[in-house]
Amino acid sequence: MAMSPPDAPLVKRKLMLVAAEASGDALGAGLMAQLRVQAPDIDWSFVGIGGARMSEQGVKSPFDIAQLSILGLVEGLKALPRVKARVRDTVALTVSEKPDAVVLIDSWGFTLRAAVAIRKALPGVPLIKYVGPQVWAARPGRAKTLAGAVDFLIALHPMDPPFFEAQGLKTIVVGNPALHTNFGDADPLAFRKSIGLSADAPMLLVLPGSRPAEIKHMMPVFAEVLARLHRERPDLTFVMPVADTVRARVEAAVKAIPVPIRLVENEAGKFSAMRAATLALACSGTVSTELALAGCPMVIAYKLEPLTYWIYKRISTLKHATMFNIMADRRIAPEFLQNECTADNLLNAIDQRLDDxxxxxxxxREQFEALDIMGRGSAPTAERAARAVLDFLDLR
Structure with missing residues (x-):
């Protein structure tokens, strides 16, 4: 990019970013940081909807995005009035700020409604979608819907472009951000020492999820698993990272479990714990990729509202839920979903791995091989996403 003359005034650009969940908040923060790095001769102004990470980059959100952390079709219907109200707030902010472009991050239901409403209110503003719906897994018709709502898609997965470009939506793949989780500062031995564990003492890392619905569905079965493990293996230490979005719910649930559980309340501690753990019991999601990168074997579990799961099974074409299992097309990490997500099944898989x-x-080893298929070692997602935004807006 050509640099401006030393005395030339900086070009001003205002970008609006909209994230409705913690994962999107992290993506938005990374994108903003990289835009400043890659386009230093632009005087960036960032506005929008986000959480703590985007706030650190200067975004003042008009509402708490925790109220939009909704999981499942049934849950989404129940929350529809609240979602519509927050869409109105988002449109009002867009009209007030008049950004040069809007980046709508993940959260299909909310950001699609926001895109349609923003397009109606400000027809000329470019709309960029960052993370598309997984149409290769279910409901391919959403590709046409998205193509009619936004101007450009920044996708995470190599399976995305054929679906969206067939509908005329320009798409670029920037890779899964979890592949670039930085474990450089993780210190597993120091973490173990901080909780009084020797280097080879057994430790189970428990990750019940980052959404309220996940805590609701996963904590009861996890609680039974931990109680039984504690009786059978009194030398086993339990460690549980806590996401900010569900801190109060997790802390309340843990108090009801008659098992000593050490809570970890920051990212650095979580990554050290991942490197330190003997094994992890994890709610399905991005955390599975992080655990694989940390070299931690895992058992995956997941439950939804029964009706939501019934609908999902009838529209999904996937054989697996965990991304590295999907990419490898085989069950590397065991998965126990819905009716199979029982204490007995989880205990059996955990016992096998703790004993072997x-x-x-x-x-x-197999997890690492699958990560290579996913693109481990490529340029960071935020870096590639920032390049994509600058190119699309013709700012390079």
């Missing part, structure tokens, strides 16, 4: 170091090591 070779099994754990083989799972870690």
């Amino acid at each position: 170091k070779a099994l754990r090591e083989e799972q870690v």
Whole structure:
């Protein structure tokens, strides 16, 4: 990019970013930071909807995005009045700020409604979607819907472009951000020492999710698993990272479990704990990729509202839920979903791995191979996304 003469005034650009969940908040923050790095001769102004991470980059959100952390079709219907109210707030902010472009991050239901409403209120503003719906997994018709609502898609997965470009939506793939999780400062030995564990003492990392609905569905079965493990393996230490979005819910649930559980309340501690753990019991999601990068074997669990799951099974074409299992097209990490997500099934898989170091090591090796298929080692997602935004807006 050509630099401006030393005395030339900086070009001003205002970008609005809209994120409705913690994962989107992280994507938005990374994008803003990279835009400043890659286009230093632009005087950036960032506005929009986001959480703590985007706030650190200067975005003052008019409402708490925790109220939009909604999981499942049934739950989405129940929350529809609240979602519509927040869409109106988002449009009002857009009209007030008049940004040069709007980036709508993930959260399909909310950001699609926001895109349609913003397009109606400000027909000329460019709309960029950052993370598309997984049409390769279910409901391919959403590709046409998105193509009619936005101007450009920044996608995470190599399976995305054929679906969206067939509908005329320009799409670029920037990779899964979880592949670039930085474990450089993680110190597993120091973490173990901080909680009084020796280097080889057994430790189970428990990750019940980052959405209220996930805590609601996963904590009861996880609580039973932990109680039984504690009785059978009194030397096993339990560690549980806590997401900001569900802190109060997790803390309340943990108090009801008659098991000593050490809570970890920051990212640095979470990554050290991932490196330190013997094994993880995790709610399905992005955390599975992070665990795989950390070299931690895992058992995956997930539950939804029964009706939501019934609908999902009838529209999904996937054989697996965990991304590295999907990419490898085989069950590397065991998954126990919905009716299979029972204490007995989870305990059996956990016991097998706690008792068999070779099994754990083989799972870690296969997880690493799957991460390579996913694109481990490529340029960071935020860096590639910022380039895509600058190119689309012709600012390079």
